[in-house]
Amino acid sequence: MSAVQLEGGFAHLSHDAAHAFRAALQAMARPGRIESVALARPPAPCSPAAGALILTLCDTTTPIHLAPSHDDAGLRAWIAFHTGAPLVAPEDAMFALGTWGALCPVDRFAIGTSAYPDRAATLIVEMDALEAKGAVLRGPGIKDRGALSLPEVAAFQDNRRRFPLGFDCYFTCGDRLAGLPRSTHVEG
Template sequence: MTDALLKPGFSQPVGDAQQAFRVLLKVMSEPGVIRSLQQAQGIDHLAPAGMTALLALCDQTTPVWLAPVFNTAAIRTNLNFHAGAPLASDAQQADFVLSVPGELPPLEQLKAGEPEYPDRSCTLVVQLEQLGNAPVGDALVELELSGPGISGRRRLCVSDMGADLLSYLTERPHPFPLGLDLILVSGERVTAIPRTTDVEVI
C-alpha cells in the first residue's frame, strides 16, 4: 500500500535540493519576487512548488502540520519517505504549517520564536489559486510590500488569502524579531513574505 502511494522526489537529490533551496533563499531575501519552483511533482491537491518547498526545507527535526486538504495518505507517505519529516497533530508544535487560506489554524497560537531565539518560529507554506506581480482577473488582492530586500515598494497580486492571514500580515501582532514567515505557492510559482516585510492592501 505504501509503495503504491510513493511518488518520485527529487530526481537528483543533492542538485535539486540545492537548486530549490537557492530559489527559496532568493524569494525570502527579496520579498514579493516570484520564481519557478518545480523540482518535485505535485501530489493530490498539493502543487509542485509546495511539495518542492517542503522537501527542500524539512527534515527529521522539523514537525509539519497539514491542513485537512493536504492531510492525505499520499502526501503523508511522501513527506515521511523523502524528507523524514514528522507530522505534528497540534499546529502549535509545528515548525512548518502547510495550508490553504480557509484551513489555517489560529495564527496567534503558532510558534513565533523567542527573543533569544527568534529563529525558533513557524513558517507558513500557503497554497493559493493565483499569484503574480500584476492583476489578472477580478478576484485578486493587490498587496504593496516594503522593507528589507525591496527597493522602494513591490506589488504582489494574490487570490483570496483569507481575512485572518491578511490581518496578520498588515498588523504584525508579534513584536520584532518574533513572528511568522510566509511562503506562498501556486502551481510552479513561489514567493515569500518574511516577518521583516511591511504589507499594505491597495
C-alpha cells in the same frame, strides 16, 4: 507502500535540492519576487512548488503540520518517505502546509521568543493564484516597493507589529513560489 509515495521526489537530488534551496532563499530575501521550481511531483493536493519546499527545508528534525486542506494519507506517506519529517499539531510545527483558510487562525503557530526569535514557524500557503500585484510590500530586500497577491492584509500587518517575533510565509501556486518574511511591511 504505493508508487505515489515513492515517486515524485527530486530526480537529481543534489542538483534539484540546490536549485530549490536557491529559489527559496531568493524568494524570502526579495519579498514579492516570484520564483519557479518545477522539480517535485508530490501527490495532490500539494503543489510542485510546495513539494519542492518540503523536500528542501524539512527533515527528521523539522516537524510539519498539515492543515485540513492538505491532511491526506498519500501526502502524509510521501512526506514520511522523502523527508522523515514528523507530523505534528499547529503549536509544535516548524513548518505548516495548507490553504490560508485551513491554516487560520494563524495565532496557533510559534512566533519565537525574545531570546530565540528564530524558533518561529514558517507557513507554506497554497494559493489559487500568485501574482506580483495586490498588497504593497516595503522593507528589507525591496528596492522601492513590491506587490504580492496575499490572501488578506490584516494578519500580515499584525505579524509585522510583533517583529522580531512572528511567523514567515511562503506562498505557492503550481510551480511558483514567493516569500514574505515577518520583517516586511504590508499595505492594503
